[in-house]
Amino acid sequence: MKHGKKYNEAAKLVDRATLYDTEEAIGLVKKTATAKFDETIELHIRTGCDGRHAEQQIRGAVVLPHGTGKKVRILVFAKGAKLDEANAAGADFVGGDELVPKIQNEGWLDFDVVVATPDMMGVVGRLGKILGPKGLMPNPKAGTVTMDVAKAIEDIKAGKVEYRLDKTNIVHVPLGKASFEQEQLKENFRAVIDAIIKAKPSAVKGAYLKSVTITSTMGPGIKLNTAKLMA
Template sequence: MAKKGKKYIEASKLVDRARLYDASEALEVVTKIASAKFDETVEAHIKLGVDSRHADQQVRGAVVLPHGTGKTKRVLVFAKGEKAKEAEVAGADFVGAEELVSKIQGENWFEFDVVVATPDMMGLVGRLGRVLGPKGLMPNPKSGTVTFDVARAIEEIKAGKVEYRLDKTNIIHVPIGKVSFGKEKLADNFATLMEAVIKAKPAAAKGQYLKSITVASTMGPGVKINPVKVNE
Protein backbone atom coordinates (compact mmCIF):
# COMPACT_ATOMS: atom_id res chain seq x y z
CA MET A 1 0.00 0.00 0.00
CA ALA A 2 1.33 3.45 -0.94
CA LYS A 3 2.64 5.53 1.94
CA LYS A 4 0.37 8.46 2.71
CA GLY A 5 1.93 11.93 2.30
CA LYS A 6 2.39 14.46 5.08
CA LYS A 7 -0.43 16.69 3.78
CA TYR A 8 -2.83 13.73 3.66
CA ILE A 9 -1.96 12.77 7.25
CA GLU A 10 -2.46 16.39 8.42
CA ALA A 11 -5.80 16.59 6.57
CA SER A 12 -6.93 13.27 8.07
CA LYS A 13 -6.56 14.73 11.55
CA LEU A 14 -9.27 17.28 10.68
CA VAL A 15 -11.79 14.55 9.87
CA ASP A 16 -13.70 12.84 12.66
CA ARG A 17 -13.67 9.23 11.43
CA ALA A 18 -16.30 8.12 13.93
CA ARG A 19 -18.77 10.79 12.85
CA LEU A 20 -21.44 10.81 10.16
CA TYR A 21 -21.66 14.36 8.83
CA ASP A 22 -24.54 16.24 7.19
CA ALA A 23 -23.91 16.64 3.46
CA SER A 24 -23.16 20.39 3.56
CA GLU A 25 -20.86 19.99 6.59
CA ALA A 26 -19.00 17.11 4.92
CA LEU A 27 -18.49 19.13 1.74
CA GLU A 28 -17.26 22.10 3.75
CA VAL A 29 -14.68 19.86 5.44
CA VAL A 30 -13.59 18.44 2.05
CA THR A 31 -13.07 21.91 0.54
CA LYS A 32 -11.22 23.16 3.64
CA ILE A 33 -8.74 20.30 3.84
CA ALA A 34 -7.93 20.07 0.12
CA SER A 35 -4.27 21.03 -0.12
CA ALA A 36 -3.06 20.03 -3.59
CA LYS A 37 -1.54 22.66 -5.89
CA PHE A 38 -4.23 21.91 -8.52
CA ASP A 39 -8.02 22.29 -8.32
CA GLU A 40 -8.97 18.86 -6.99
CA THR A 41 -12.07 17.01 -8.15
CA VAL A 42 -14.60 16.12 -5.45
CA GLU A 43 -16.11 12.63 -5.79
CA ALA A 44 -19.06 10.98 -4.11
CA HIS A 45 -18.81 7.25 -3.33
CA ILE A 46 -22.22 5.73 -2.65
CA LYS A 47 -22.53 2.14 -1.41
CA LEU A 48 -25.96 0.68 -2.10
CA GLY A 49 -27.84 -2.20 -0.48
CA VAL A 50 -28.31 -4.04 -3.77
CA ASP A 51 -26.61 -6.96 -5.49
CA SER A 52 -25.25 -5.86 -8.87
CA ARG A 53 -24.93 -9.50 -9.98
CA HIS A 54 -28.71 -9.57 -10.45
CA ALA A 55 -30.10 -7.84 -13.54
CA ASP A 56 -33.15 -6.59 -11.62
CA GLN A 57 -30.92 -4.86 -9.05
CA GLN A 58 -28.81 -2.80 -11.44
CA VAL A 59 -28.61 0.92 -10.76
CA ARG A 60 -27.54 2.96 -13.75
CA GLY A 61 -28.40 6.27 -15.30
CA ALA A 62 -27.28 9.82 -15.94
CA VAL A 63 -28.05 13.22 -14.48
CA VAL A 64 -27.16 16.79 -15.42
CA LEU A 65 -25.48 18.48 -12.44
CA PRO A 66 -26.72 22.08 -12.01
CA HIS A 67 -23.17 23.48 -11.81
CA GLY A 68 -21.45 20.96 -14.09
CA THR A 69 -18.31 19.07 -13.06
CA GLY A 70 -15.71 21.72 -13.83
CA LYS A 71 -14.42 19.62 -16.70
CA THR A 72 -15.46 20.01 -20.34
CA LYS A 73 -15.91 16.56 -21.80
CA ARG A 74 -14.75 15.60 -25.28
CA VAL A 75 -17.64 13.96 -27.11
CA LEU A 76 -17.28 11.43 -29.93
CA VAL A 77 -20.42 10.77 -31.99
CA PHE A 78 -21.07 7.82 -34.27
CA ALA A 79 -23.56 9.06 -36.86
CA LYS A 80 -24.05 9.45 -40.60
CA GLY A 81 -25.71 11.91 -42.97
CA GLU A 82 -27.99 14.51 -41.41
CA LYS A 83 -27.34 13.24 -37.89
CA ALA A 84 -23.58 13.64 -38.38
CA LYS A 85 -24.12 17.25 -39.51
CA GLU A 86 -26.41 17.84 -36.51
CA ALA A 87 -23.70 16.50 -34.18
CA GLU A 88 -21.06 18.79 -35.68
CA VAL A 89 -23.31 21.86 -35.33
CA ALA A 90 -24.08 20.90 -31.70
CA GLY A 91 -20.38 20.96 -30.85
CA ALA A 92 -19.28 17.31 -30.95
CA ASP A 93 -15.49 17.02 -30.84
CA PHE A 94 -15.37 14.04 -33.22
CA VAL A 95 -18.02 12.75 -35.63
CA GLY A 96 -17.76 9.74 -37.90
CA ALA A 97 -18.50 6.07 -38.56
CA GLU A 98 -16.28 3.24 -39.85
CA GLU A 99 -13.15 5.41 -39.96
CA LEU A 100 -13.43 6.12 -36.23
CA VAL A 101 -13.85 2.42 -35.45
CA SER A 102 -10.65 1.72 -37.44
CA LYS A 103 -8.79 4.53 -35.65
CA ILE A 104 -9.80 3.23 -32.20
CA GLN A 105 -8.98 -0.39 -33.11
CA GLY A 106 -5.82 0.28 -35.11
CA GLU A 107 -4.24 3.17 -33.23
CA ASN A 108 -5.55 2.51 -29.71
CA TRP A 109 -6.94 6.07 -29.90
CA PHE A 110 -8.95 7.30 -26.91
CA GLU A 111 -8.83 11.12 -27.07
CA PHE A 112 -12.46 11.39 -25.94
CA ASP A 113 -14.47 11.16 -22.71
CA VAL A 114 -17.99 10.20 -23.84
CA VAL A 115 -19.34 8.26 -26.81
CA VAL A 116 -22.78 8.98 -28.30
CA ALA A 117 -24.29 6.89 -31.10
CA THR A 118 -27.50 6.94 -33.11
CA PRO A 119 -29.37 3.62 -32.72
CA ASP A 120 -28.70 2.62 -36.37
CA MET A 121 -24.94 2.79 -35.67
CA MET A 122 -24.95 0.39 -32.74
CA GLY A 123 -24.17 -2.63 -34.96
CA LEU A 124 -20.95 -0.88 -35.97
CA VAL A 125 -20.16 0.40 -32.47
CA GLY A 126 -20.74 -3.11 -31.12
CA ARG A 127 -17.42 -4.13 -32.75
CA LEU A 128 -15.73 -1.91 -30.18
CA GLY A 129 -17.48 -3.51 -27.20
CA ARG A 130 -14.33 -5.23 -25.97
CA VAL A 131 -12.32 -2.00 -25.86
CA LEU A 132 -15.01 0.54 -24.95
CA GLY A 133 -16.82 -1.66 -22.39
CA PRO A 134 -14.03 -2.01 -19.81
CA LYS A 135 -13.40 1.77 -19.98
CA GLY A 136 -17.09 2.51 -19.33
CA LEU A 137 -17.34 4.23 -22.73
CA MET A 138 -19.89 2.02 -24.46
CA PRO A 139 -23.00 4.03 -25.45
CA ASN A 140 -26.10 2.97 -23.56
CA PRO A 141 -29.79 3.94 -23.92
CA LYS A 142 -30.17 4.18 -20.11
CA SER A 143 -27.58 6.93 -19.92
CA GLY A 144 -29.02 8.73 -22.95
CA THR A 145 -25.99 8.08 -25.15
CA VAL A 146 -27.84 5.93 -27.71
CA THR A 147 -30.27 8.38 -29.29
CA PHE A 148 -31.35 10.08 -32.51
CA ASP A 149 -31.49 13.37 -30.61
CA VAL A 150 -27.72 13.80 -30.81
CA ALA A 151 -27.84 17.59 -30.38
CA ARG A 152 -29.57 17.31 -27.01
CA ALA A 153 -27.23 14.53 -25.86
CA ILE A 154 -24.16 16.64 -26.71
CA GLU A 155 -25.64 19.74 -25.06
CA GLU A 156 -26.36 17.85 -21.82
CA ILE A 157 -22.91 16.23 -21.71
CA LYS A 158 -21.21 19.58 -22.26
CA ALA A 159 -23.44 21.14 -19.58
CA GLY A 160 -22.24 18.68 -16.93
CA LYS A 161 -24.10 15.42 -17.38
CA VAL A 162 -22.59 12.58 -15.37
CA GLU A 163 -23.25 8.87 -15.59
CA TYR A 164 -23.63 6.73 -12.51
CA ARG A 165 -23.42 2.96 -12.38
CA LEU A 166 -22.58 0.29 -9.83
CA ASP A 167 -19.16 -1.26 -9.74
CA LYS A 168 -18.64 -4.92 -8.73
CA THR A 169 -18.68 -3.97 -5.04
CA ASN A 170 -22.09 -2.21 -5.38
CA ILE A 171 -20.55 1.25 -5.09
CA ILE A 172 -21.24 4.22 -7.39
CA HIS A 173 -18.33 6.66 -7.91
CA VAL A 174 -19.31 10.06 -9.38
CA PRO A 175 -17.48 13.39 -9.67
CA ILE A 176 -19.63 16.23 -8.30
CA GLY A 177 -17.38 19.20 -9.09
CA LYS A 178 -14.13 20.87 -8.12
CA VAL A 179 -12.91 22.11 -4.74
CA SER A 180 -13.04 25.69 -6.12
CA PHE A 181 -16.85 25.39 -6.50
CA GLY A 182 -17.24 25.90 -2.74
CA LYS A 183 -19.62 23.99 -0.49
CA GLU A 184 -22.91 25.52 -1.80
CA LYS A 185 -22.43 24.52 -5.44
CA LEU A 186 -21.05 21.13 -4.43
CA ALA A 187 -24.06 20.60 -2.14
CA ASP A 188 -26.44 21.45 -5.03
CA ASN A 189 -24.69 18.98 -7.31
CA PHE A 190 -24.62 16.32 -4.57
CA ALA A 191 -28.37 16.75 -3.87
CA THR A 192 -29.18 16.43 -7.61
CA LEU A 193 -27.08 13.27 -7.88
CA MET A 194 -28.63 11.71 -4.76
CA GLU A 195 -32.17 12.46 -5.97
CA ALA A 196 -31.41 10.59 -9.22
CA VAL A 197 -29.80 7.63 -7.43
CA ILE A 198 -32.75 7.37 -5.00
CA LYS A 199 -35.24 7.51 -7.90
CA ALA A 200 -33.31 4.72 -9.62
CA LYS A 201 -33.84 2.36 -6.65
CA PRO A 202 -34.74 -1.05 -8.10
CA ALA A 203 -38.06 -2.58 -6.99
CA ALA A 204 -36.11 -5.75 -6.11
CA ALA A 205 -33.86 -3.93 -3.61
CA LYS A 206 -34.57 -5.01 -0.05
CA GLY A 207 -33.60 -3.42 3.26
CA GLN A 208 -31.54 -0.25 3.57
CA TYR A 209 -30.85 1.16 0.10
CA LEU A 210 -28.24 3.80 0.98
CA LYS A 211 -25.61 1.86 2.95
CA SER A 212 -22.86 4.47 3.14
CA ILE A 213 -21.87 7.73 1.45
CA THR A 214 -18.37 9.19 1.42
CA VAL A 215 -17.13 12.37 -0.25
CA ALA A 216 -13.47 13.07 -0.92
CA SER A 217 -11.24 15.28 -3.03
CA THR A 218 -8.65 13.75 -5.37
CA MET A 219 -5.82 13.83 -2.82
CA GLY A 220 -7.80 14.12 0.40
CA PRO A 221 -9.25 11.68 2.96
CA GLY A 222 -12.87 10.56 2.78
CA VAL A 223 -15.57 12.26 4.87
CA LYS A 224 -18.63 10.15 5.69
CA ILE A 225 -22.16 11.47 5.24
CA ASN A 226 -25.08 10.21 7.29
CA PRO A 227 -27.16 8.21 4.73
CA VAL A 228 -30.27 8.43 6.91
CA LYS A 229 -30.29 12.23 6.52
CA VAL A 230 -30.17 11.98 2.74
CA ASN A 231 -33.85 11.71 1.69
CA GLU A 232 -34.68 8.11 0.99
Protein backbone atom coordinates in the same frame (compact mmCIF):
# COMPACT_ATOMS: atom_id res chain seq x y z
CA MET B 1 -0.94 2.16 2.47
CA LYS B 2 1.50 4.99 3.10
CA HIS B 3 0.22 8.53 2.64
CA GLY B 4 2.10 11.79 2.18
CA LYS B 5 2.41 14.62 4.69
CA LYS B 6 -0.36 16.70 3.09
CA TYR B 7 -2.82 13.81 3.20
CA ASN B 8 -1.99 13.07 6.84
CA GLU B 9 -2.50 16.73 7.79
CA ALA B 10 -5.85 16.78 5.97
CA ALA B 11 -6.91 13.47 7.54
CA LYS B 12 -6.52 15.01 11.03
CA LEU B 13 -9.45 17.32 10.22
CA VAL B 14 -11.77 14.35 9.67
CA ASP B 15 -13.20 12.25 12.49
CA ARG B 16 -13.57 8.78 10.97
CA ALA B 17 -16.15 7.79 13.59
CA THR B 18 -18.48 10.68 12.71
CA LEU B 19 -21.25 10.58 10.12
CA TYR B 20 -21.42 14.15 8.87
CA ASP B 21 -24.33 16.26 7.66
CA THR B 22 -24.13 17.29 4.00
CA GLU B 23 -23.24 20.93 4.74
CA GLU B 24 -20.43 20.03 7.12
CA ALA B 25 -19.05 17.27 4.86
CA ILE B 26 -18.85 19.59 1.85
CA GLY B 27 -17.15 22.28 3.93
CA LEU B 28 -14.64 19.69 5.15
CA VAL B 29 -13.93 18.23 1.71
CA LYS B 30 -13.07 21.70 0.43
CA LYS B 31 -10.68 22.21 3.39
CA THR B 32 -8.97 18.85 2.83
CA ALA B 33 -8.37 19.48 -0.91
CA THR B 34 -4.86 20.88 -0.52
CA ALA B 35 -3.15 19.70 -3.73
CA LYS B 36 -1.54 22.23 -6.09
CA PHE B 37 -4.16 21.49 -8.78
CA ASP B 38 -7.94 21.99 -8.67
CA GLU B 39 -9.01 18.64 -7.25
CA THR B 40 -12.18 16.86 -8.34
CA ILE B 41 -14.75 16.30 -5.60
CA GLU B 42 -16.09 12.77 -5.85
CA LEU B 43 -19.06 10.93 -4.38
CA HIS B 44 -18.87 7.19 -3.62
CA ILE B 45 -22.11 5.42 -2.73
CA ARG B 46 -22.01 1.84 -1.44
CA THR B 47 -25.43 0.35 -2.16
CA GLY B 48 -27.35 -2.65 -0.89
CA CYS B 49 -27.87 -3.78 -4.51
CA ASP B 50 -26.60 -7.05 -5.88
CA GLY B 51 -25.50 -6.14 -9.39
CA ARG B 52 -25.31 -9.81 -10.40
CA HIS B 53 -29.09 -9.65 -10.74
CA ALA B 54 -30.42 -7.61 -13.66
CA GLU B 55 -33.38 -6.34 -11.61
CA GLN B 56 -30.98 -4.81 -9.06
CA GLN B 57 -28.86 -2.89 -11.55
CA ILE B 58 -28.68 0.91 -11.38
CA ARG B 59 -27.75 2.92 -14.42
CA GLY B 60 -28.70 6.38 -15.55
CA ALA B 61 -27.57 9.96 -15.87
CA VAL B 62 -28.17 13.28 -14.15
CA VAL B 63 -27.37 16.85 -15.18
CA LEU B 64 -25.40 18.60 -12.42
CA PRO B 65 -26.85 22.12 -11.93
CA HIS B 66 -23.34 23.61 -11.90
CA GLY B 67 -21.57 21.18 -14.23
CA THR B 68 -18.45 19.18 -13.43
CA GLY B 69 -15.88 21.94 -13.94
CA LYS B 70 -14.18 19.73 -16.52
CA LYS B 71 -14.09 20.13 -20.28
CA VAL B 72 -15.68 16.98 -21.67
CA ARG B 73 -14.56 15.63 -25.06
CA ILE B 74 -17.47 14.04 -26.93
CA LEU B 75 -17.20 11.45 -29.71
CA VAL B 76 -20.34 10.90 -31.81
CA PHE B 77 -20.94 7.87 -34.02
CA ALA B 78 -23.48 8.84 -36.68
CA LYS B 79 -24.09 8.98 -40.41
CA GLY B 80 -25.78 11.20 -42.98
CA ALA B 81 -27.48 14.36 -41.70
CA LYS B 82 -26.75 13.35 -38.09
CA LEU B 83 -23.02 13.90 -38.71
CA ASP B 84 -23.72 17.54 -39.56
CA GLU B 85 -26.07 17.85 -36.58
CA ALA B 86 -23.38 16.54 -34.23
CA ASN B 87 -20.75 18.91 -35.66
CA ALA B 88 -23.10 21.89 -35.37
CA ALA B 89 -23.92 20.99 -31.74
CA GLY B 90 -20.23 21.08 -30.77
CA ALA B 91 -19.11 17.43 -30.75
CA ASP B 92 -15.33 17.15 -30.55
CA PHE B 93 -15.11 14.12 -32.84
CA VAL B 94 -17.67 12.77 -35.32
CA GLY B 95 -17.53 9.74 -37.58
CA GLY B 96 -18.55 6.18 -38.36
CA ASP B 97 -16.89 2.93 -39.47
CA GLU B 98 -13.56 4.64 -40.14
CA LEU B 99 -13.11 5.27 -36.40
CA VAL B 100 -13.18 1.56 -35.50
CA PRO B 101 -9.60 0.71 -36.65
CA LYS B 102 -8.34 3.98 -35.15
CA ILE B 103 -9.64 2.90 -31.73
CA GLN B 104 -8.91 -0.83 -32.14
CA ASN B 105 -5.47 -0.68 -33.74
CA GLU B 106 -4.06 2.70 -32.77
CA GLY B 107 -5.45 2.76 -29.23
CA TRP B 108 -7.04 6.17 -29.80
CA LEU B 109 -9.10 7.13 -26.74
CA ASP B 110 -8.89 10.94 -26.63
CA PHE B 111 -12.54 11.32 -25.62
CA ASP B 112 -14.55 11.20 -22.39
CA VAL B 113 -18.07 10.35 -23.59
CA VAL B 114 -19.38 8.41 -26.59
CA VAL B 115 -22.78 9.17 -28.15
CA ALA B 116 -24.25 7.04 -30.94
CA THR B 117 -27.39 7.00 -33.05
CA PRO B 118 -29.26 3.66 -32.76
CA ASP B 119 -28.39 2.73 -36.36
CA MET B 120 -24.67 2.94 -35.50
CA MET B 121 -24.76 0.57 -32.51
CA GLY B 122 -23.78 -2.38 -34.73
CA VAL B 123 -20.56 -0.52 -35.52
CA VAL B 124 -19.99 0.63 -31.93
CA GLY B 125 -20.66 -2.93 -30.71
CA ARG B 126 -17.43 -4.04 -32.39
CA LEU B 127 -15.61 -1.82 -29.90
CA GLY B 128 -17.38 -3.27 -26.85
CA LYS B 129 -14.27 -4.99 -25.45
CA ILE B 130 -12.38 -1.67 -25.48
CA LEU B 131 -15.11 0.83 -24.58
CA GLY B 132 -17.02 -1.39 -22.12
CA PRO B 133 -14.35 -1.79 -19.41
CA LYS B 134 -13.64 1.96 -19.58
CA GLY B 135 -17.31 2.81 -19.04
CA LEU B 136 -17.46 4.49 -22.46
CA MET B 137 -20.06 2.28 -24.15
CA PRO B 138 -23.13 4.30 -25.21
CA ASN B 139 -26.31 3.28 -23.42
CA PRO B 140 -29.99 4.25 -23.94
CA LYS B 141 -30.53 4.59 -20.16
CA ALA B 142 -27.79 7.19 -19.98
CA GLY B 143 -29.21 9.02 -22.99
CA THR B 144 -26.11 8.34 -25.08
CA VAL B 145 -27.88 6.15 -27.65
CA THR B 146 -30.28 8.57 -29.32
CA MET B 147 -31.37 10.11 -32.61
CA ASP B 148 -31.40 13.53 -30.92
CA VAL B 149 -27.60 13.90 -30.88
CA ALA B 150 -27.79 17.69 -30.51
CA LYS B 151 -29.73 17.37 -27.23
CA ALA B 152 -27.35 14.66 -25.96
CA ILE B 153 -24.33 16.88 -26.68
CA GLU B 154 -25.99 19.91 -25.08
CA ASP B 155 -26.79 17.94 -21.89
CA ILE B 156 -23.27 16.51 -21.62
CA LYS B 157 -21.66 19.93 -22.12
CA ALA B 158 -24.04 21.32 -19.48
CA GLY B 159 -22.72 18.84 -16.90
CA LYS B 160 -24.53 15.57 -17.43
CA VAL B 161 -22.84 12.70 -15.61
CA GLU B 162 -23.54 9.01 -15.83
CA TYR B 163 -23.92 6.76 -12.80
CA ARG B 164 -23.81 2.98 -12.66
CA LEU B 165 -22.96 0.18 -10.24
CA ASP B 166 -19.41 -1.10 -10.39
CA LYS B 167 -18.54 -4.75 -9.66
CA THR B 168 -18.53 -4.07 -5.92
CA ASN B 169 -22.01 -2.44 -6.04
CA ILE B 170 -20.60 1.06 -5.53
CA VAL B 171 -21.59 4.11 -7.58
CA HIS B 172 -18.84 6.69 -8.25
CA VAL B 173 -19.85 10.16 -9.47
CA PRO B 174 -17.88 13.42 -9.82
CA LEU B 175 -19.56 16.40 -8.09
CA GLY B 176 -17.41 19.26 -9.37
CA LYS B 177 -14.13 20.89 -8.42
CA ALA B 178 -12.66 22.00 -5.08
CA SER B 179 -12.75 25.58 -6.40
CA PHE B 180 -16.58 25.46 -6.62
CA GLU B 181 -18.57 27.45 -4.05
CA GLN B 182 -19.93 25.34 -1.19
CA GLU B 183 -23.52 25.99 -2.35
CA GLN B 184 -22.71 24.81 -5.90
CA LEU B 185 -21.26 21.54 -4.62
CA LYS B 186 -24.25 21.12 -2.31
CA GLU B 187 -26.73 21.54 -5.18
CA ASN B 188 -24.77 19.13 -7.40
CA PHE B 189 -24.64 16.63 -4.52
CA ARG B 190 -28.40 16.86 -3.97
CA ALA B 191 -29.10 16.32 -7.68
CA VAL B 192 -27.03 13.11 -7.66
CA ILE B 193 -28.44 11.75 -4.39
CA ASP B 194 -32.04 12.43 -5.50
CA ALA B 195 -31.39 10.64 -8.81
CA ILE B 196 -29.82 7.62 -7.06
CA ILE B 197 -32.68 7.38 -4.53
CA LYS B 198 -35.23 7.63 -7.35
CA ALA B 199 -33.39 4.85 -9.23
CA LYS B 200 -33.71 2.39 -6.32
CA PRO B 201 -34.65 -1.02 -7.73
CA SER B 202 -37.79 -2.47 -6.10
CA ALA B 203 -35.98 -5.82 -5.73
CA VAL B 204 -33.47 -4.40 -3.22
CA LYS B 205 -34.08 -5.61 0.32
CA GLY B 206 -32.65 -3.98 3.45
CA ALA B 207 -30.55 -0.81 3.46
CA TYR B 208 -30.26 0.79 0.02
CA LEU B 209 -27.60 3.41 0.79
CA LYS B 210 -25.13 1.47 2.94
CA SER B 211 -22.55 4.25 3.04
CA VAL B 212 -22.05 7.59 1.30
CA THR B 213 -18.55 9.06 1.20
CA ILE B 214 -17.37 12.35 -0.26
CA THR B 215 -13.71 12.90 -1.06
CA SER B 216 -11.35 15.02 -3.13
CA THR B 217 -8.86 13.48 -5.59
CA MET B 218 -6.01 13.44 -3.06
CA GLY B 219 -7.91 13.85 0.20
CA PRO B 220 -9.39 11.54 2.86
CA GLY B 221 -12.93 10.15 2.67
CA ILE B 222 -15.67 11.87 4.68
CA LYS B 223 -18.68 9.73 5.57
CA LEU B 224 -22.20 11.15 5.51
CA ASN B 225 -25.23 10.35 7.60
CA THR B 226 -27.24 8.16 5.20
CA ALA B 227 -30.39 8.17 7.37
CA LYS B 228 -30.70 11.93 6.90
CA LEU B 229 -30.16 11.64 3.14
CA MET B 230 -33.04 9.17 2.80
CA ALA B 231 -35.39 11.26 5.00
